[in-house]
Amino acid sequence: xxxxxxxxxxxxxxxxxxxxxxxxxxxxxxxxxxxxxxxxxxxxxxxxxxxxxxxxxxxxxxxxxxxxxxxxxxxxxxxxxxxxxxxxxxxxxxxxxxxxxxxxxxxxxxxxxxxxxxxxxxxxxxxxxxxxxxxxxxxxxxxxxxxxxxxxxxxxxxxxxxxxxxxxxxxxxxxxxxxxxxxxxxxxxxxxxxxxxxxxxxxxxxxxxxxxxxxxxxxxxxxxxxxxxxxxxxxxxxxxxxxxxx
Numbered sequence: 078x079x080x081x082x083x084x085x086x087x088x089x090x091x092x093x094x095x096x097x098x099x100x101x102x103x104x105x106x107x108x109x110x111x112x113x114x115x116x117x118x119x120x121x122x123x124x125x126x127x128x129x130x131x132x133x134x135x136x137x138x139x140x141x142x143x144x145x146x147x148x149x150x151x152x153x154x155x156x157x158x159x160x161x162x163x164x165x166x167x168x169x170x171x172x173x174x175x176x177x178x179x180x181x182x183x184x185x186x187x188x189x190x191x192x193x194x195x196x197x198x199x200x201x202x203x204x205x206x207x208x209x210x211x212x213x214x215x216x217x218x219x220x221x222x223x224x225x226x227x228x229x230x231x232x233x234x235x236x237x238x239x240x241x242x243x244x245x246x247x248x249x250x251x252x253x254x255x256x257x258x259x260x261x262x263x264x265x266x267x268x269x270x271x272x273x274x275x276x277x278x279x280x281x282x283x284x285x286x287x288x289x290x291x292x293x294x295x296x297x298x299x300x301x302x303x304x305x306x307x308x309x310x311x312x313x314x315x316x317x318x319x320x321x322x323x
Contacts, residue, residue, distance in 0.1 A: 095141075096200035096284040098122055104215060104237045116235040121217050123199035123287075124233060127274065137218045137275025139287055140198045143189040145320060148274035149290050149307060150182045162187040167319050169312065178255050180292045180307045183319050199278060202286045204313040210242040214261055214279040214288060216304075218272030238262045240279070240288075241303040249302050257311045259289045260303035277306045 102120040125138040125146055138148035150172040164187040169179040190196055208214070217235045238261045246260035254260065261277055277289030289306025309316075 095198045116233040122197045136273045139276045142198050146184040150180045181312050199287045202288045202309045208240050212240040216277045218275040246303050259306050259308040263303040
């Protein structure tokens, strides 16, 4: 499948370790990707754009080391840019499009990304990490700024939004919510179409950790309904197995 993909890395910072941008993000409260705010250039250095060979952006992804990126499984079918080809895509073996469970895929790059001030990975949340409801996190992407927008934005957008409890999320989505999902938003912010596969990151002790992967939500990108993300803590063991074996 590698010939189907080009990864266009619009690296928007950083040192060479994970989760610490060289230029600090500026987050002005609970702004939104829907009608959202632009991110400070070079402040989210792991944010990737998956594009076809025409340059059309169809989803987001996150750099997790110089050889690998992570995105959502359902997306298979003026800044400094690195354009990289994909060697192979690994989809979770229990990915289920009917339930949207295990919506995660790993992308092995055909050649390593050059890590420098403008490109660095995000840290992965650990399997035992807990992010309590109300934890303030951030999602980023080039998705639509309203559900009926004709075009995606040229500049990376960001939205600060709180983690939502499973029970609160089930109030909106019922039994569709499983233990491999985490919800955030419902407080004036939302991810939208085109953001899929991108990051939900939460800061802990000065380090940004990938906690969720944009998966699904309301088809009108409503900001009073939580969006649903693949829960990295529940899927971390599979990620580690794939990276170790390849």
